[in-house]
Amino acid sequence: MSENPSERDLVEVRKAVFRPLRRGNTLEDTVARLVQTVRLGVVAPGASLPPERELAAAYGVSRDTVREAIRELADAGYLEPRRGRYGGTFVADPLPVPADAGHVDSADLDDVLGLRSVLESGSARAAAGRALDAEVRSRLWARHEAALPAGPEEYRRLDTLLHLEIAEAAGISSLVALVAENRARINAWLDTFPLLPRNIEHSGMQHEQIITAILMGQPDAAEDAMRDHLAGSEALLRGFLA
Structure with missing residues (x-):
């Protein structure tokens, strides 16, 4: 069965956010890419991110860098690590409300x-x-x-x-x-x-x-x-x- 337009769009967005990083600031870039994943709805509030090893492979960084980025965003209220059989890293639901930046063109x-x-x-x-x-x-x-x-x-x-x-x-x-x-x-x-x-x-x-x-x-x-x-x-x- 063919994908509908919204599903095709989501596939393209996933390709855009789950791709290797190109800069030397791997921690900041990893944090930014994870935030984009959340803000673009690639992973919805309450849903889980891919495992750390998959993110590390997709971004071309170490698992330690991915783990540190997740820790930073968990402290900021964007992600929620969970332990146990059904554990993983979940997008916060609801997401934190940022300070008003106005419209940033x-x-x-x-x-x-x-x-x-x-x-x-x-x-x-x-x-x-x-x-x-x-x-x-x-x-x-x-x-x-x-x-x-x-x-x-x-x-x-x-x-x-x-x-x-x-x-x-x-x-x-x-x-x-x-x-x-x-x-x-x-x-x-x-x-x-x-x-x-x-x-x-x-x-x-x-x-x-x-x-x-x-x-x-x-x-x-x-x-x-x-x-x-x-x-x-x-x-x-x-x-x-x-």
């Missing part, structure tokens, strides 16, 4: 994220290409260290200050205002879904790579590290909002 999301990539990767490259004095170098490292122990209630503010410090270190007078305006829009969207503790830890490691490359005067490495860093939050934004 995909073209607007593309525009803001594209501008952020240009501004912030360019900031890191420009900062790494300059001869920074001791005061600037000290401020950059201090901003990084201040964000490391931050919890969810403080992290986003301290993360923003670190990125603005990088823009300041680039030595382009109008750049800081542009980065600040762009990040205000990004942060408004980020505030509509949970800040994941493992994502904070991963961001801290990426911040260290960025700052180290800047302080060592390595523009290519600084730009590449910043692009990798931005890709993680972009994956989460697209997963939760797109």
